[in-house]
Amino acid sequence: MTKNGFLKEGNSIKVTLPEGHISEKWDNHKFSMKVVNPANKRKYTVIVVGTGLAGASAAASLAELGYNVKNFCIQDSPRRAHSIGAQGGINAAKNYQNDGDSIWRLFYDTVKGGDFRAREANVYRLAQTSVNIIDHCVAQGIPFAREYGGLLDNRSFGGALVSRTFYARGQTGQQLLLGAYSSLMRQVDTGKVELLPRREMLDLVIHDGIARGIVVRNLINGAIESHSGDAVVLATGGYGNVFYLSTNAINSNATAAWRCFKKGAYFANPCFTQIHPTCIPFSGEYQSKLTLMSESLRNDGRIWVPKKKGENRPSNEIPEEDRDYFLERKYPTFGNLVPRDVGSRNIKEVCDEERGVGDMGRAVYMDFADAIQRLGKDVIEDKYGNLFDLYEKITGEDAYQVPMRIYPAVHYTMGGLWVDYDLMSNVPGLFVLGEANFSDHGANRLGASALMQGLADGYFVIPYTIGNYLAGTKFDKVTADAPEFKDSEQLIRDFTQRLLSIKGKKTVREFHRELGQIVWDKVGMSRNEKGLKEAIEQIRDLREDYWKNVLVTGDAGTLNKYLEFAGRVADYFELAELMAIDALHRNESCGAHFREESQTSEGEALRNDTDYTYVAAWEYTSEGNPSILNKENLEFEYVKPSERVYK
Amino acid sequence: MANMTLNLKIWRQENSSTPGKLVPYTVADINPDMSFLEMLDVLNEQIIKKSEQPVEYDNDCREEICGMCSLVVNGIPHGNQPKTASCMLRMRHFKDGDTVTIEPFRAKAFPVIKDLVVDRGAFDRIMAKGGYISVNAGGAPDANALPIAKELADMAMDSAECIGCGACVAACPNASAALFVGAKISQFTYLPQGQPERKMRTERMVVQMDEEGFGSCSNHAECEAACPKGISILNIAKMRREFARVLFR
Numbered sequence A: 001m002t003k004n005g006f007l008k009e010g011n012s013i014k015v016t017l018p019e020g021h022i023s024e025k026w027d028n029h030k031f032s033m034k035v036v037n038p039a040n041k042r043k044y045t046v047i048v049v050g051t052g053l054a055g056a057s058a059a060a061s062l063a064e065l066g067y068n069v070k071n072f073c074i075q076d077s078p079r080r081a082h083s084i085g086a087q088g089g090i091n092a093a094k095n096y097q098n099d100g101d102s103i104w105r106l107f108y109d110t111v112k113g114g115d116f117r118a119r120e121a122n123v124y125r126l127a128q129t130s131v132n133i134i135d136h137c138v139a140q141g142i143p144f145a146r147e148y149g150g151l152l153d154n155r156s157f158g159g160a161l162v163s164r165t166f167y168a169r170g171q172t173g174q175q176l177l178l179g180a181y182s183s184l185m186r187q188v189d190t191g192k193v194e195l196l197p198r199r200e201m202l203d204l205v206i207h208d209g210i211a212r213g214i215v216v217r218n219l220i221n222g223a224i225e226s227h228s229g230d231a232v233v234l235a236t237g238g239y240g241n242v243f244y245l246s247t248n249a250i251n252s253n254a255t256a257a258w259r260c261f262k263k264g265a266y267f268a269n270p271c272f273t274q275i276h277p278t279c280i281p282f283s284g285e286y287q288s289k290l291t292l293m294s295e296s297l298r299n300d301g302r303i304w305v306p307k308k309k310g311e312n313r314p315s316n317e318i319p320e321e322d323r324d325y326f327l328e329r330k331y332p333t334f335g336n337l338v339p340r341d342v343g344s345r346n347i348k349e350v351c352d353e354e355r356g357v358g359d360m361g362r363a364v365y366m367d368f369a370d371a372i373q374r375l376g377k378d379v380i381e382d383k384y385g386n387l388f389d390l391y392e393k394i395t396g397e398d399a400y401q402v403p404m405r406i407y408p409a410v411h412y413t414m415g416g417l418w419v420d421y422d423l424m425s426n427v428p429g430l431f432v433l434g435e436a437n438f439s440d441h442g443a444n445r446l447g448a449s450a451l452m453q454g455l456a457d458g459y460f461v462i463p464y465t466i467g468n469y470l471a472g473t474k475f476d477k478v479t480a481d482a483p484e485f486k487d488s489e490q491l492i493r494d495f496t497q498r499l500l501s502i503k504g505k506k507t508v509r510e511f512h513r514e515l516g517q518i519v520w521d522k523v524g525m526s527r528n529e530k531g532l533k534e535a536i537e538q539i540r541d542l543r544e545d546y547w548k549n550v551l552v553t554g555d556a557g558t559l560n561k562y563l564e565f566a567g568r569v570a571d572y573f574e575l576a577e578l579m580a581i582d583a584l585h586r587n588e589s590c591g592a593h594f595r596e597e598s599q600t601s602e603g604e605a606l607r608n609d610t611d612y613t614y615v616a617a618w619e620y621t622s623e624g625n626p627s628i629l630n631k632e633n634l635e636f637e638y639v640k641p642s643e644r645v646y647k
Numbered sequence B: 001m002a003n004m005t006l007n008l009k010i011w012r013q014e015n016s017s018t019p020g021k022l023v024p025y026t027v028a029d030i031n032p033d034m035s036f037l038e039m040l041d042v043l044n045e046q047i048i049k050k051s052e053q054p055v056e057y058d059n060d061c062r063e064e065i066c067g068m069c070s071l072v073v074n075g076i077p078h079g080n081q082p083k084t085a086s087c088m089l090r091m092r093h094f095k096d097g098d099t100v101t102i103e104p105f106r107a108k109a110f111p112v113i114k115d116l117v118v119d120r121g122a123f124d125r126i127m128a129k130g131g132y133i134s135v136n137a138g139g140a141p142d143a144n145a146l147p148i149a150k151e152l153a154d155m156a157m158d159s160a161e162c163i164g165c166g167a168c169v170a171a172c173p174n175a176s177a178a179l180f181v182g183a184k185i186s187q188f189t190y191l192p193q194g195q196p197e198r199k200m201r202t203e204r205m206v207v208q209m210d211e212e213g214f215g216s217c218s219n220h221a222e223c224e225a226a227c228p229k230g231i232s233i234l235n236i237a238k239m240r241r242e243f244a245r246v247l248f249r
Helices: A024-031 A053-065 A102-111 A121-137 A174-190 A255-262 A295-300 A326-330 A340-352 A369-375 A377-395 A450-471 A481-503 A506-520 A529-551 A561-585 B037-051 B120-129 B150-160 B168-171 B179-189 B196-213 B222-226 B234-245
Strands: A008-014 A045-048 A067-071 A193-196 A199-207 A210-218 A224-228 A231-234 A274-279 A301-308 A364-367 A404-413 A430-432 A614-619 A627-633 B005-011 B019-029 B071-073 B099-104 B112-114
Touching: A024 A121, A024 B196, A045 A053, A045 A210, A053 A067, A053 A174, A053 A193, A053 A231, A053 A450, A102 A121, A121 A450, A121 B120, A174 B120, A174 B234, A193 B168, A210 A231, A210 A295, A210 A561, A224 A481, A231 A255, A255 A430, A255 A561, A274 A295, A274 A340, A295 A301, A295 A377, A301 A326, A301 A340, A326 B168, A340 A364, A340 A369, A340 A404, A340 A627, A364 B037, A364 B150, A369 A377, A377 A506, A430 A450, A450 B071, A450 B112, A450 B120, A506 A529, A506 A561, A506 B037, A529 A561, A561 A614, A561 A627, B019 B037, B120 B179, B120 B196, B150 B179, B179 B196, B179 B222, B196 B234
Parallel strands: A008 A627, A045 A067, A045 A231, A067 A193, A231 A430, B005 B099
Antiparallel strands: A199 A210, A210 A224, A274 A404, A301 A364, A364 A404, A614 A627, B005 B019, B071 B099
């Protein structure tokens, strides 16, 4: 059965959740899960792919328990994973500020912020473990911001009415990652973790129906290497770079997750991609990435555009009465702190009305003049100094004197590989953590929640759930020279050779840029049926051209960065098409997914709970054939779906 | 500002066992708002179109936090802009017609892998010897159980900002890693959590640093000048005091 030829209807997925009230489910589950005897843990080997917050914390924690861990990363050192770029902070329901926060409130905010497209039980567990994360991170020696009395400082962060965000200047991700990295390196020293940097995972190996290993390319010498183990933990981040320009690092990519999809793992909600409102605007075709300005800036920066179209006075000559503080005007309760999707869409809207600023007219002002007057320049400098420095380095402008110019950019992907409550995919033995999975943020992620989720998954979920899987599974002895590995290695070599042998006329970067433009224009901040159908056609045509006309030089047996890119871009074409199909089939607006056909008379997003309260878990079939749409129906027992109103 | 044409001299080296050399290239149409790495991207597009092998260089976040980029620009690690990593260096700091020499970070402990890519695994091995507080997930007391003076937390944070790029080593006439190691030792020494392992950490990290083939610090302070995060050489003084405590315990 096909619908428009884009998809096949599949089955409904039943997820087994632990018994009891939502506040007791995780505790009940921890007790009922099987436990691996301490003496037996050293008999198991776990492969962890990725060393960001989720990967490094998982690898360290599993090694602390006694498992043997093989930990892979694409960079030269695990400390460079892109979690390091997160600026603003990490949420935890500590209620240190006595302002009414609680586990329940964090749970509620996250479910509501995700626009009722996340799994309640997972979100509750996330809120519960948030408090343990902060305890652990302080114990690791992470220098969080403190008050003069010596206690931890908090700030409020986009979309939250309480101050529950812990931070370390504007480099919270860096400090948390270095904390996880330090715990990881401690385990490297004990010999429990074998570190394999400069490796790119290119395939998942399944033996007897369960995940038993991976095949990687050694990025230094091009060797294709097989690694076997008893379980595979994927923590390879999101797929924002499908858009070409994003705030992701240059090497962040979707290949590991996509190859798992092609081996049978479901890919859930690929169209849920978050566009962050406050980034430094695009300035020319040469641009290779976009840089985020932490949304913590929205606590003190006021966002505005000129009231009239085509205003050409410099910002400081535009008087108050000619300025439109459009977020404060439209959303008096939340003002500049509206959730990311709402902020982004409104910024796009005023720029579409030709009231945007900057050379390209695709930017709005974020102005600190009032805050500097109220609090003093020193206070602003203390809070955001490094962000102002970063802004000046990139744009050459001093934001203490003139307002910053900002515009939305792709930042985070809520979609990812489908996982159950134990964070295991539908392929037994393949666990997926952090941004690479889909589970906790629904259709929209709240600020300062990505770091929380990565660390919750790695420090406090996987150490329990993997034991349950290992203790309950019977393992054949499988080594890296098993036929499944050899077959996979051969397919990878053929794939690589095919890319090198085309010797066409267009570079990988040119193709990627074109693909990104299609996805940004038609599968970006707002989507409609016509545009999505065009996008699917354009992506297919471009992909066909890619395999005839791409130019990759050099050879396979050496460090060859552009060959790595070429493989990733090949996967982006397929992923981009699935994103468009997912966006097309979901004829509702929810969270970051705004379908123009589904909006209120005031132009706000209109959710359709009757038809779309489910997770779309896509199943790969075969080359050229539509994927199967499996649905996990979501039930909201504790937070009743309501309209997200931020007015 | 108008677009520029630059004459580049770039270090090309096939692998760690073959000798390298500087190779001249010309790039045109360089926009002053471009980053230095975007300029190299433009060059690589040109090279690929001639069916030649592009220049390999390490980079990832391109926002000065991952520490992966590692270029020596006109003889200075990360170029001549203060507190700026290669990825954040902008072309507006160059002039039309400039000759720009680009080389890898050079140190015995950072062997070249290819072109501008070096192996900085030595830093990870030093970290493995003590760049941590031994705490397993699950056992920590409440985060606010132990107040820490704001000044101490801020000083720890100043040290913790190190991005591990290795510019300090590349800038040092002795190729010393004292700033990198000193910053990590200082961070933990300022904090109460770091006290139990204070001596062992210092001793093991310093010994590993020497074993990796880094030179000794002789107070040139080139490291601080090259550091994209402005990590202070006071961290080295701190490390020395800590090491003295180890020797005279």
